[in-house]
Amino acid sequence: MTDPVPSHARVVIIGGGVIGCSVAYHLTKLGWTDVVLLERKRLTSGTTWHAAGLIAQLRASNPATRLAKYSADLYAKLEEETGIATGVRQNGSVSVALNEARREELLRTASMARAFGVEVSELTPDQVGEKYPHINLEGVTGGVWLPGDGQGDPANIALALAKGARQKGAKILENTRVIGIDTDHRTASAVHWSGSDGQGKITCDHVVNCGGMWAHEVGQMAGVNVPLHACEHFYIVTEAIPDLTRLPVLRVPDECAYYKEDAGKILLGAFEPVSKPWGMNGIPESFEFDQLPEDFDHFEPILEKAIERLPMLANAGIHTFFNGPESFTPDDAYHLGPSPEVPNLWVAAGFNSIGIQSAGGAGMALAQWMQDGEMPFDLVDVDVARNQTFQRNRRYLKERASETLGLLYADHWPYRQKATARGIRRSPFHAQLADLGAVFGEFAGWERANWFAFPGEPRQYEYSWGKQNWFGNAAHEHGLIRNGCGFYDMSSFGKIKIDGLHAEAFLNRVCGGDMSVPNGKIVYTQMLNSRAGIEADVTVTRLSEFSYLMVTPAATLVKDIAWLRRFEDPDDAVFITDITAGEAVLAVMGPKSREVLQSISPADFSNEAFPFGTARDIDIGLGLARAHRVSYVGELGWEIYIPSDMAAHVMETLIEAETGARPVGLHTMDNCRIERAFRHMGHDITPEDHVVEAGLGFAVKVNKKADFNGRNAVLRKREEGLKRRMLQFRMNDPDVMLYHNEPIVRDGRIVGHIASGAYGHTLGGAIGLGYVPCEGQSVEDCLSSPYEIEVAGRRHSADVSFRPMYDPTGERLKM
Structure with missing residues (x-):
């Protein structure tokens, strides 16, 4: 019943x-x-x-x-x-590479597994054959063995x-x-x-x-x-193969295939590069244990390679050709x-x-x-x-899903860009940056200039695990920021307006910093959870007595607005508004940024008139803007907030002034910020990372009059002491590249992993940030041992520092 x-x-x-x-x-x-x-x-x-x-x-x-x-x-x-x-059995898995690039990926994956406490072994081609005796080893360059994997x-x-x-x-x-x-x-x-x-x-x-x-x-x-x-997902199940014994799961991502032995049969599944979205007109109400129509022509290229890779399949009959829907996200x-x-x-x-x-x-x-x-x-x-609001668009989802299924087994290159459903969100500077040679990447739907091609160069990524084709371009752009003046488009960053009679009290309740500041003051702060984990890493500028502007990374805008609204009180006279599209932002950075801006604006950009951490309205060209003196690249600079309708004019004014300022991409912004050890939200700092252990305790004002979320956890941590702290690493070998999740090795033992990595062109090597255990230890104790970073199975020596290796006192920000 x-x-x-x-x-x-x-x-x-x-x-x-x-x-x-x-x-x-x-x-x-x-x-x-x-x-x-x-x-x-x-x-x-x-x-x-x-x-x-x-x-x-x-x-x-x-x-x-x-x-x-x-x-x-x-x-x-x-x-x-x-x-x-449940049919669960721990029979392990073997993943194999058919070229050197995939082998590098698998070796990096093995290093990451060790950092995460997963048992793993690298395999030579012969060892792959020992683990999976039915495989044709032609073209196999190596593999990895994960004994804890299984099936059910x-x-x-x-x-x-x-x-x-x-x-x-x-x-x-x-x-x-x-x-x-x-x-x-x-x-x-x-x-x-x-x-x-x-x-x-x-x-x-x-x-x-x-x-x-x-x-x-x-x-x-x-x-x-x-x-x-939903996308169509295909696999076949063979008829019973005589004398077939239990086997581990086999993955051959270069051939888009995986193999599972079950009850003496082989299941062959695929993640083909271009998939077939399904259900564009809705899923039938009657759908229950349904299969989709067979499409042998679509699956045949996978099967042909599979028969070469596992020759025993040539003589095995097909018991089931299955096609069923599975859902994929952008x-x-x-x-x-x-x-x-x-x-x-x-x-x-x-x-x-x-x-x-x-x-x-x-x-x-x-x-x-x-x-x-x-x-x-x-x-x-x-x-x-x-997720961004526009991503509910059905045409967008269909186009992106045709790619994302295949990306599961595609090469997971660093900096790999999506190819489908592009061009949706563009800043007012987009066309001008394209004319200047921009190579765009996509982030939260925004087309962002990641690097600039030199005249005559192809405007495209050539992916690798080493120094990619734009490495020299980024080095040149890096030099502009460090020695001259570079400008980059920050329009994609989220901009949240907080207005109202109680705006100050509300933000003091939500943020760790003190919002009781004069008009025009910029506060770097975090929004914390009750454990003092970092929910958001933002700047907040007081625009007037009852108005503030919060600036946050593009990808966290929706999340940060939701977090703010979580703390709204019905009695608060506070209004929270997303104004991201209303203002374009041009960051003008470098030791010559002051003279560049003074050439196109009558405003006084001197230290006396315009100190670090302040914002003021300015005339610029024939238009108006608001200049914020802050920097995420470790140099003198300003972020110029421009009404979107005036943005193109301001860019024209800057270019026509012929000041020597040149465009740079957001890869360069990242390269510069990591040299200065500025944290990256989502990699270096997350809701699990205590704000004090992240080295950001200076931004938390526990003595302000207002209580705030996470305050007690901050006080408790300061009393109990740190269990880990974030350090900065520089690779001594200038050819070794860091991206993220590489193991940190201290005294021969893995103690953590790199949270974020990028190349430091000024410091002359790859730079990484990562947490290491330090309970009961001083900073000097943490730095007293030799450190190595494991990359693709090999350990390389690294310099280590608690303070930023570039401009540790922050003098260049305030010059």
Whole structure:
């Protein structure tokens, strides 16, 4: 007998795939008994039932790896807990390279695995053959072995999670479709359902959208942006192969293929470079355990290479040719967390064909997030609030999805740019920068000038793991910033206006810095969580008595606005407005920036009239602007905020003045900032990183009159002492390149990893920032041992410093 649909629940979970079942399971483990899961058809009937069931431990970041390892451990225990066999076996995985570039990637991946505590071994071609004896080794240049990887039965894993949730009080209702969500004042209050017993609604305190490929549609019911799109995903299963023994999972990314042995058969799956988006006109309401039409012509190139790579396939019959839909996001990272539009409507969707290996950890993390009201650790990469509003556009999602599926197995080059769905957001300077030779990259939908080609050079990236084709261009631009004057476009950075009678009190409550400053003063500050982890790294400028401007990275704008609104009080007379598109920003930086600006503006840019950390209105050319004296590159400079309608004129004025100032790209901004050890939000500093351990305690004013979020955690850390601190590293070998996640080695032992890396052209080597343990140690103790950085399996010596290696006293900023 079907359980009746309750009229109220603490939480309603929408979707009965593996992630919905995992969220229900983990909420009940935390003691949430009033949990209801609604599945439109039957459990697992969307995508989970036909997943390949690969369980890999290593992901592209430490937090994602932590979640994947948790999933593997959880699934191994579920059978004993629930009595449902999950088919989990730890048979390891082999990934192979067919060229030197891919071998470099795999070796870097192996180093990253060691930094994250994942067991790994590099393999020679012969060792690849020993691990996987059926492989044709022609063209194989090497590989890696991950013994902790494995595989499982996707449907049974989900059903075991569902049973575990039921055992702890959750109600799981099948054939109950969600048809609407009530929202009021940014709060979800009820879910409307339709089923065999009629229709009704459940009032609730929380809603979780685990709708899989329907999650975009479910989000739209409440005005919530969940950008993803379904794609056709193909695999074949052979007939039984005589005498086939158990094998590890095999991945051959250069041939877009993976192989899984199961019950004496081989499953061959593919992530082809150009995929086939599906469901552009909506997913049929009747969809349940459905397959999509076969397309052998599309799959045939993969199969032909597979038969050469595994010759035994030539004589194996095809038992199943399967084509089923899976959802993919614009950046190949899944969506997790509270939606910025409706904070009590949570999202766990868009798993990009890694749902089985991710769902256990993702469900645990989301449940803890819901319990505590804060991100439990660094989940920035998958935070649903990273998405931009325009990304709900269906044509955009279709075009981008055709690329992102294939990117899973494409070369993961540093600085790789997306090729599809480009040109959506352009600054007012875009056309002028293009005329000057700009090579654009895409970030949060913005076309941004990353570097400038010399006359006659191709305007394109030539990717490699070493110094790419634009290395010399960036070195030239770097020299302009350090020795002359360079200007770059910062229009993509988020600009948030905070106005109102209580704006000062509100910001003092939200930010660690003191906002009780004179008009025109710029405050560098962080917004902290209760643990003093860094939720946002911003500058705030007081424009007038009741008006402030907060500037934040482009990618975190939506998240930061949501964080601000989280602390709004109904009694606050405060208005929060995104004005990003209203002002273009031109950063004019370098020791000659003062004379450059004085040549095009009558304003006084002297230290006396215009000290560091202040802003003032100026005339410039024939127009008006607001100049902010700050710098993210470690040099004298100003950020010029210009009404968008005057931006092109100001750029023309600057170029025609022939001051010697030249355009530089945002790669150069990054190269310069890392020499000065300025932190990068999302890499060096995250919600998991304590503001004091990040070396940013100077920006927190614990003695200001207002209490603020994270204050007690700052005081506690200062009393207890640091457990780790951030250091700066410079590679002694000028040809070694750092990007991120390379292991930090102290006294022969891995103690951390590089959080962000870039080349320091002034310092003469690659520069990295990273945390190292320091409990009970002084700075001198931390610096007393020799350090190495492991890159692609080899350890290289590095200089280390607590203070910035470039201009440690900050004199050049204030010259």
